Amino acid sequence: MEPTSTPWWTPGFHADRRPLLLTRNRILAAFRGWFAAADFIEVDPAALQISPGNETHLHAFATHAIGNDGAARPMYLHTSPEFAMKKLLAAGERRIAAFSHVWRNRERGARHSPEFTMLEWYRAEEPYAQLMADCHTLLGLAARTAGGTLLRHGDLTCDAFAEPERLSVAEALAKHSAIDLLATIRPDGTTDREALASATRAAGLSTFADDTWSDLLSRILVAKVEPHLGIGRMTILDRYPAAEAALARRTPDDPRTAERFELYACGVELANGFGELTDPAEQRRRFEDDMAEKERIYGERYPLDEDFLAALAHMPPASGIALGFDRLVMLATGAPRIDDVLWTPLA
16 A cells, blocks of 8 residues: 555545454454453553653653643653553552553654554563563464464565574674674673774764764664564564663673563564663663753753652562554554554544
């Protein structure tokens, strides 16, 4: 289905999209059944929050809540239900899942909508590798519910039932760009920008004077690594550098890396999982660093959710993951654009 200026509500255009939307509903129902059978509680986190999240490159929609006294209080639509769900873990819940509408500004394209559905789930007292197994099961369930075994995006396919490829970020860079990433990270997890810039140029990519280490890593991943991920079978890109995992605990065997992974199918990023950080002091430090970087780049920062930081002290060890539900429906149905699988896409 090609992009069009025809309004989505035009009867003929809607008739073309309707089979995809009905498949979306079937996948949603199948997923809800799977989570219920696995003893998850489905929760419904509020979208209006004091803080939308504190990652450098995520952009929120801001508003104001008007009190009974007429005073305006800044509020945001959440970019993820994460803070609210972790508060529920602190309150005593152990397995929770949510299908949440979330909002991210500055995001629009074939794979991006400013408003989309995020499937997020948490397992208390369980290792983050269990989330990888969950993803394998859910991708297979999505494909089977859509009537096949393959996920598709353009000319690329991925067998939803094949054993996933699992690579660390360092292994992926070594394989696809011949860059030794860990050589650019110091033993304490801090990074060497000049070392990575030199390696980036050697790999045939441009660098710029204002590039940070993070900018360079992102450029390498997009240009050299991501096009090879999830081709034929899903890829789990694991053990992100600690500097790129603000909400994850560090791996016990190497402080340079963290318990964070991303899931790819057909070259498309689908999910972002963590062994969750529960140290409130460390989390505060990481948030403050990210907000300082956000202000440097974009000239704005978001407040910290002090209630969330207080709750972390009571949160059990846990693993959590966010999956782009609409993107997965795209791949399960072969739809080329995210708007094709949204019931009422943004005009």
